[in-house]
Amino acid sequence: MLLNLATRRRVLFLGGKGGVGKTTVASALALSAAREGRRALVVSTDPAHNLGHLWDQRVGDRVTRLGDGADGRLCGIEIDPDATTDQHLRDVGRTLRRLMPENLAGEVDKHMELSRRSPGTHEAAVLERMTELVETGREEFDLVVFDTAPSGHTARLMALPELMTAWTDGLLARREKSQRLGAAMRGLEGDRGRSVLGSSAPRDPVEERDEEIRAILLRRRDRLAGLREVLTDAEEASFAIVLAAERLPVLESISLHEELTRTGVDVGALVVNKRSPSGRGDFLARRRAVEEEHLATLRAALPDVPLQQIPLGEEDVVGPAALERFARQL
Numbered sequence: 001m002l003l004n005l006a007t008r009r010r011v012l013f014l015g016g017k018g019g020v021g022k023t024t025v026a027s028a029l030a031l032s033a034a035r036e037g038r039r040a041l042v043v044s045t046d047p048a049h050n051l052g053h054l055w056d057q058r059v060g061d062r063v064t065r066l067g068d069g070a071d072g073r074l075c076g077i078e079i080d081p082d083a084t085t086d087q088h089l090r091d092v093g094r095t096l097r098r099l100m101p102e103n104l105a106g107e108v109d110k111h112m113e114l115s116r117r118s119p120g121t122h123e124a125a126v127l128e129r130m131t132e133l134v135e136t137g138r139e140e141f142d143l144v145v146f147d148t149a150p151s152g153h154t155a156r157l158m159a160l161p162e163l164m165t166a167w168t169d170g171l172l173a174r175r176e177k178s179q180r181l182g183a184a185m186r187g188l189e190g191d192r193g194r195s196v197l198g199s200s201a202p203r204d205p206v207e208e209r210d211e212e213i214r215a216i217l218l219r220r221r222d223r224l225a226g227l228r229e230v231l232t233d234a235e236e237a238s239f240a241i242v243l244a245a246e247r248l249p250v251l252e253s254i255s256l257h258e259e260l261t262r263t264g265v266d267v268g269a270l271v272v273n274k275r276s277p278s279g280r281g282d283f284l285a286r287r288r289a290v291e292e293e294h295l296a297t298l299r300a301a302l303p304d305v306p307l308q309q310i311p312l313g314e315e316d317v318v319g320p321a322a323l324e325r326f327a328r329q330l
C-alpha cells in the first residue's frame with residue numbers, strides 16, 4: 001500500500017513522533033523506488049538526523065549516494081539547520097546592506113544577529129531549503145521523500161507557505177499604497193517646477209530601491225506559492241503519518257491528521273510500525289491485544305485513511321542489507 005502511494009506521487013512526507021521509524025520507512029520507500037528504476041532522494045529535515053546512522057555511512061548537508069547507490073538512483077541529504085540559517089541570514093543581510101543607505105550597515109548587522117535567535121527564522125530557513133529541494137529534486141529525481149521532524153513542528157512548517165504568502169501579499173499591498181502616495185507627492189512637487197527636468201531626469205534611487213524590494217518580495221511569494229501548490233496537490237504529494245500502536249501516538253496522529261487536512265495536505269497513509277508479532281508467547285499476545293484497542297481508536301477516528309502495519313523486528317534496522325529486508329515488508 002505504501003509502495004503504491006510512492007509510485008503514484010513525486011513528493012512524499014513522512015511525519016510522526018521521534019523513534020517511530022520515519023527515517024527507516026523513508027529510506028525503505030526510496031530504496032524500493034530506486035530498485036524499480038526510479039531516481040529517489042531522501043531529504044532529512046529532522047534536526048536529530050539519523051539517516052547516516054541508519055545507512056551506516058556519512059550523509060551530511062549535500063546530496064550523497066545511499067548504500068550502493070542503485071546505479072546513482074538512490075541519494076540522501078541531511079539538512080543542517082544551523083548552516084541553513086546562517087546561509088539564509090547571509091543572503092538576506094547582503095541584500096539588505098545593498099538596499100539600505102550605507103550609514104545603516106551597522107544597524108542591518110545588529111538586526112540580522114537578532115534575527116538569528118528570533119522565533120521563526122529557523123523554520124523560514126528550512127522552508128527555503130525545502131522549496132529549493134522540491135524544485136531541483138523534481139528535475140533530477142522521480143521521487144523526493146521528506147523525512148520530517150516530529151509532529152507539531154512539521155504541521156506548522158506545512159502551513160508556513162500559506163502564511164508567508166499572505167504576509168508577503170500584505171506587505172506588497174502596503175508598499176503599493178505608500179508608493180501611490182509617494183508618486184502623488186512627487187506629482188505635487190512637479191507642479192511646482194520639477195517638471196522642467198523633463199522625462200530624461202535620472203531615476204530616483206529611492207524609487208529604484210523600492211522597485212527592487214518589490215521584485216524580491218514577488219519572487220519569494222511566487223516560490224512559496226509554488227511550494228504550496230505542490231504540497232496541496234494530492235496527485236503530486238502526500239503525507240504518511242508513522243506511529244506506534246500506543247495511546248499517546250494514536251491521539252497525536254489524529255490531531256496531526258486534522259492539522260494537515262486543514263492546511264490542505266493529503267494524508268495518504270497511516271503506518272503503524274513496530275507491531276508486536278503474534279505467536280510469540282503470552283507477553284506479546286497481551287501487548288498485541290492492548291495495541292488492537294489503540295488501533296480501534298485510530299480506525300474509528302480516521303476510517304478513510306489507508307493503514308499499513310509493520311511488525312517489530314528482532315533487531316534494529318541498520319545498514320543497507322537490513323533496509324533491503326525491511327523494504328520487502330512494505
Ligand SMILES: Nc1ncnc2c1ncn2[C@@H]1O[C@H](COP(=O)(O)OP(=O)(O)O)[C@@H](O)[C@H]1O
Nearest residue numbers: 018019020021022023024274311312313316317
Ligand atoms: N519495525 C521495526 N522493527 C525493529 N526496529 C525498528 C523497526 N522500525 C524501526 N526500527 C528501529 O527503531 C529505531 C528508530 O527508527 P527511526 O527510523 O530512526 O525512527 P525516527 O526516524 O522516526 O526517529 C531505529 O533504531 C530503527 O532501526
Ligand SMILES: [Mg+2]
Nearest residue numbers: 022023046050
Ligand atoms: Mg529520524
